[in-house]
Amino acid sequence: MMFRPILVITLVILLLHEGNTGPWVAQCPVTNYSEWSKLGPYCVKYFQQPVPFGQAEMKCRGEAPDSHLISIHDGETNNGVQILTGSGNAMVWIGGMRLPNNGNFVWTDGSKWDYTNWVPGQPDGNGDCVQINWNSPGMWDDVQCWSRLGYICAFKMQG
Numbered sequence: 001m002m003f004r005p006i007l008v009i010t011l012v013i014l015l016l017h018e019g020n021t022g023p024w025v026a027q028c029p030v031t032n033y034s035e036w037s038k039l040g041p042y043c044v045k046y047f048q049q050p051v052p053f054g055q056a057e058m059k060c061r062g063e064a065p066d067s068h069l070i071s072i073h074d075g076e077t078n079n080g081v082q083i084l085t086g087s088g089n090a091m092v093w094i095g096g097m098r099l100p101n102n103g104n105f106v107w108t109d110g111s112k113w114d115y116t117n118w119v120p121g122q123p124d125g126n127g128d129c130v131q132i133n134w135n136s137p138g139m140w141d142d143v144q145c146w147s148r149l150g151y152i153c154a155f156k157m158q159g
């Protein structure tokens, strides 16, 4: 059987994409950020090198203007983050942290704390920073901020 060029090209594109983040996460359309993925209003990237929470946030800030650890405001974004971490669903930092003065959680990008996806029984107060994929894929847990994890950076695409 002969290979049809268009089919071959399509397969190659699918394979390249698959190896990256999965076909349902598109490429970030912002110039110079083609290695990032588009997730809703964000461009996002998974960094695998494990670092403490504060260092992860600082590294995210250095990646792009207004880049931070990702904040999650809906289930679709939460699923996207889970997909970014690949089939292994490694535990990674997202931008949630507990304020020491009042115990409330906030996002490092300053956006509203309006969605959560805690593992049942969490947060249990054994740390002040939020990891995702703990216990079950996509589920959240509060953990010691000095734990070393990979992390997800995000910045909002400008209209």
Ligand SMILES: [Ca+2]
Pocket (backbone or CB within 6 Å): 122, 123, 124, 125, 126, 127, 141, 142, 143
């Ligand atoms: Ca916990």
